[in-house]
Amino acid sequence: MTIHRPVRAGRRQALSISMRVLRAAALVLSVAPCVGQAADAYPSKPIRMVVPYPPGGLTDTLARTVADGLSRRLGQPVVIENRAGAGGSIGTDYVAKSAPDGYTLLMTIPGPITANIALYKRLPYDPRTDLRPISDVAVARTVMAVNASVPVKTVAELIAYAKKQPGKLVMGSWGPGTQPHTIQAYLGKAYGIDMLHVPYRGEGPMITDLLGGQVNLTVGSITALKQHIADGRLRALAVVGPTRAHALPDVPTFAESGYKDQAFALVGPVSLLAPAKTPDVLVERLGREVSELVRSPAVSQKIEEMGAEPLGNLPGEAVTAYKAYLPVVLKLTADTGVALE
Secondary structure, three states, X not given: OOOOOOOOHHHHHHHHHHHHHHHHHHHHHHHHHHHHHHHHHOOOOOEEEEEOOOOOOHHHHHHHHXXXXXXXXXXXXXXXXXXXXXXXXXXXXXXXXXXXXXXXXXXXXXXXXXHHHHHOOOOOOOHHHHXXXXXXXXXXXXXXXEEOOOOOOOHHHHHHXXXXXXXXXXXXXXXXXXXXXXXXXXXXXXXXOOOEEEEOOOHHHHHHHHHHOOOOEEEEEHHHHHHHHHOOOEEEEEEOOOOOOOOOOOOOEOOOOOOOOHHHOOOEEEEEEEEOOOOHHHHHHHHHHHHHHHOXXXXXXXXXXXXOEEOOOOXXXXXXXXXXXXXXXXXXXXXXXXXXX
């Protein structure tokens, strides 16, 4: 007679757990080749690189340079798509809500992924959770410049002139919450200057009015302003950042001009990002390609000629930099009292 011994509950549970572990392992093994194959096939169609500002500014110019180089390296067209508005939020939101498949990317200055968190009560995306950095392509260098008709040559002269004529000067920016807007608000709070802030949908349109005299001054990218400075239509007063800019070596920093405030020293990157759930393998691939491209002599030189400073870090480095930079910008935004008009 055969005696069937009952299987104890503990043994049945152990067998059940073992089967689940085996099934999970089998699933991982079955998916892994698919992920690898998808990465190997990427890209199999054109890639869109969204710029949340109009054509003509530093972000757009830099994006086109990177897109051209990536097109050759990846063997597929990388097409620039300008989606401007709401301080860069419209284009940024579009990418944040796009399919995380590596075919829709974002090239932006810090504003849409830093200051906008504090400025907009109902920001339709959260850059901290809806986007992930691929690479900080370059450090954007900016300069305070006035229309040549404004009779000042230094920051001190500008402050004195503005105090004598409150409300007369008009300072343009490429959107609410951007660096020129922040500096305008800070000048008003810290130095008692009454200037009108006029936000534009991007740097290109703002520069047109700056050259025409409808706007008296701005803090703009060296990329977009340096030729007009060289032509004498604009006058550079000081560059933002801890050091002089390579592209304008004769222009002093704010600190050298006697103004060591943090608002005049903070510089930020132009970054390439993807939707948050984009697979690691694609982000790492894009990060390596961008890093190698930006650090190549030809592209590095081209970026320097724009007035920016090439960086080209890898995804992990870009994530670390963003986490360090974000709280500084949010505090500065709060301290300056900058707000949406």
